[in-house]
Amino acid sequence: MFYISICPICGMDLTGAKCGGCGYDLSTKNEGSIEIGPKATNEKIKNNEDFILLDVRHPNENELTKIENSVLIPLNELPNRLNELDKKKQIICYCRTGNRSLHSARFLRQKGFTDAKNLKGGIHLWHDEVDSSKVKY
Numbered sequence: 001m002f003y004i005s006i007c008p009i010c011g012m013d014l015t016g017a018k019c020g021g022c023g024y025d026l027s028t029k030n031e032g033s034i035e036i037g038p039k040a041t042n043e044k045i046k047n048n049e050d051f052i053l054l055d056v057r058h059p060n061e062n063e064l065t066k067i068e069n070s071v072l073i074p075l076n077e078l079p080n081r082l083n084e085l086d087k088k089k090q091i092i093c094y095c096r097t098g099n100r101s102l103h104s105a106r107f108l109r110q111k112g113f114t115d116a117k118n119l120k121g122g123i124h125l126w127h128d129e130v131d132s133s134k135v136k137y
């Protein structure tokens with residue numbers, strides 16, 4: 001049974017576990033270590049590691065507050081903008097609390113971005129553990 005009736009990625013009505021619009025398969029559980037914490041992510045930034053920090057929120061939210069050097073691709077635009085991302089790079093997705101970005105990390109893995117991850121707790125936990133100057137909304 002799937003209790004989500006609308007695809008969390010593209011917003012289409014769901015009739016089963018797999019979205020007929022973007023192909024997102026909601027029956028997939030977390031594969032391996034899909035989550036990474038704010039402190040570990042911040043270490044990567046400090047060490048100048050080569051990865052993509054992907055903001056999947058609405059542009060209004062990005063305008064309100066964001067993590068530096070992140071790329072904005074709103075969740076519902078992600079299926080049509082996959083060509084803007086590098087499959088060879090690690091991609092760490094984030095949103096407000098880590099729910100939407102978990103779906104986007106799973107979706108990216110299903111599309112061949114094997115090192116896609118979710119920033120645990122989103123910008124909320126980032127505020128608490130890394131940078132309190134971020135707006136907690």
Ligand SMILES: [Zn+2]
Pocket residue numbers: 007008009010011012019020021022023024
């Ligand atoms: Zn979909």
